[in-house]
Structure formats: C-alpha cells, structure tokens
Amino acid sequence: MAEHILTTPLKDEDIKKLKAGDKVSLSGEVYTARDAAHKRLVDLIEEGKELPIPLEGQVIYYVGPAPTPPGKAIGSAGPTTSYRMDPYAPVLLDHGLKGMIGKGGRSQPVVDSMKKNVAVYFAATGGAAALISRAITAAVIVAYEDLGAEAIRKLTVKDFPLIVAQDCHGGNAFEEGQKKYAR
C-alpha cells in the first residue's frame, strides 16, 4: 500500500503512478458536483456551450454537504455513491477531467474512459463526513446556487485522505480486496 501526496490540478504522470489500493493525501482545489449538476454540465457540453467550471486536469468530488454552521468553512461533507454519476462521467473525462472522488464502484464504460483519458477514481470513507470537513479549508459556490446542497462548489482541501479505488490501468481495489477476504 504505497502512499502519495498529490496536489491539483493532476497531471498524467501523477495518475499513471497510482495503483488501486494506494493511499493518497490530496491538497489543492476540487469542485463538487452530484446528480443534478452533472446533468446540467453534460447538457451544456452537448449544446456546445461554455461550462461554468474548468475541467482540464481537475478533480470532481461527489458530495452534497450539510449546511455550514457558524464559524466553519463547510458542514459535514462525505462522499455520495458514485455509480449515479456513471452515465455522465465519460463525457466529462473526454473533456479533460482527471479525477473523481466518491464511494462505491464504477461501471465498465467509466473504467474504459479512465483508461483512454488517463484518469483516476478515488474512494473517500462514506459517513466520515465530519472528519472530512476538517480537510476542507474553504468552500465557495461557483455555479447552480439554486440546487442548494447540489450546487457546484470550489473547495480548497488540505491532506484529504483518499484511497485509489480504480486506477487508469484497470486496477480495482474493491475486486482485489474482496477476493482476498472472501471465504
């Protein structure tokens, strides 16, 4: 279980080094988006219109945070289940997205697109939302404020604890881990 310290935006050479099961500590800026924001982004791409956020080299965190209490940068902010974004992810990967953070596994079309575009999928610990909020030092809504918890936010993160769940070589930490412990 190798450990990596990474800063966004991600480069191809960073991503190629990552193997399923490795630990990553991520710092820099990441964007939040879940179901509704993904639909809007993909609709804009299909209409040939400009996106409200850059995608090149960027990382999207699948999260809809709890409201921000007074005195905090953000409320509890753990990952949501990623497979719901699978219908949209390949389009975003084709447009430069390099990393995704969520929980649970990804489908074959996403895996194929990750291989083709050299991208990585990280797992954060589901339900560890108060802990993860401590790694987020700033949060600003940058698009779709009307979506509330589902609005796109730009987060500044420091040492966000992640595991490489599915890498750009086809490695899969879920399959490998489960095979090892199945009886």
Add this chain to the structure above:
Amino acid sequence: MREIKAAKITEEIARLCQEANFELEDDVQRALEKAHAAEESPAGKEVLRQILENSGIAREERMPMCQDTGLAVIFAELGQDAHIAGGDFETAVNAGVSRGYTEGYLRKSALADPVRGGNTKDNTPAVIHLTLVPGDKLKLWVVPKGGGSENMSRIAMMKPADGIEGIKKFVVENVREASGNPCPPIVVGVGIGGTFERCAQLAKKALLREIGSEHADPFYAGLEKELLTLVNDTGVGPMGLGGRTTALAVHIEVAPRHIASFPVAMNINCHAARHKYIEL
C-alpha cells in the same frame, strides 16, 4: 384519559432528529469498536478507524456524522388511552422534523415531487409508521435514513418452494451486489412474510432493534446468526474495500403470509445505523 401535548411531541422529535445525526448510539459504537479490533484487512481497518474518529468529532462538535442526514423515518406506537392535545399527531411530528433539521444545520434532502422535484427546504414530510396499541403511552423511534443504503434495499416476491435457501441466496447476493455502495459495515433488516407492503415495512422495522439482540424465536435467532456469517464471508468489508466485517448485524422480522406468497425484503442500513427512541 392521559394527555400528551402536541408541543411536547414536536420538541422531542426536533431533539431526536439532531441527536440521531450527531451521536452514534452505544450499541453501534460498541459493534464498530469490536469490528475495528478484529479487522484483518489494512484498508478495512483504516476505514473503521476513520469512522470511529468521525464519531468522536461529530459528538464533540455537534455536527452530523454524515452529510446525508436522511429522510426522517418515524415509527410510533400510540396507546389508545392517550389523547394528543393542542394539535394533531402528524403536524406535530413534521413541525419537529422541520425544527430539528433547521436548528441542527442538517441537510434537507426531501423533494416535494418525486418526478418534478422541488426541495421542501425543511426536510418534511416525515415518513410516519403509526400503530395503535393498548395503554396510554406514546413510543417514538426516530430513524433518519440515508439514500445510499436505502437504494441498495430490495424486495422479492418468491415462490413458497424457494424456502429458507431462497432467503439466504437473496440476502447474500444482494449484499455482494451492493458492495461498497451502502457504506458497509451495514445492518441488514430482513422482512419475511406478510403482503408486499407489510414485508417491506418489517424489513425497515428490523433496523430498530439493538445490535447484538437476538430474535425471540430461537429458529429465527439461528437464521440471523447464519445469515450474518454468510454475509461476512462475502469479504465485501468496510466500504467494499475487502475485509472481515461486512455487516454488524442481521435482524429478521416475520409476519404470517398467504399460502401462495413468500415475500422477502431486505432494508440495508449504513454503518451509522441511526436510531433514537423515547417513551412519552
């Protein structure tokens, strides 16, 4: 006739919605600590360590353990000799949910219309299961239910010929397929029998039981134990990354069925297994 004030119901629901989200229940905390100590997989152990650290932070800072603070599911048993004064039950419960989710900075995840959307902005309406019972007390269970684990829940209208082997296969295959999605280690509520809707409700009700408790009927207590072993043998492990602990408990609730039907439902709860209880 004993009087229970509607305002008291609102106050308690508001408090319990917050506590259920801020504080891991003792039974769940104990089960997770035990799992952490026993876990052989390094990734699984790290996930469990983060979950326990998270529980401490949430409790201390009164922050929700998970950003998905759920739809508010309320089970209520109302004694038929009690009278609710100063308002109606459903309004009182929803006022409590609204207050609790707003005051506690909990996420509002309720859409007014399932197809056309529109956030209700205070997480109402609650999903209320009310039964009338003898006595003059009101028992309330507050069970905030997140989407990730709810989405991995299933129901099957099996053939009576499928029998006990059918139940085992159904539960184990669904846990394997759900993999890391419902935030394991999970609690599995299994409903067996009844009609379509009763069976689903039994599976949800099974999640109210204390972790480590056994079914009163030794036959079902044995089946719970066997299912827990089979589920943990899948190797799914914490967050699906592989490990010895896939479930903290399997709880079964049963009801009489039609001679032609054999409904089996499983409702999955995440590792926080949020549940709070009060008697008024």
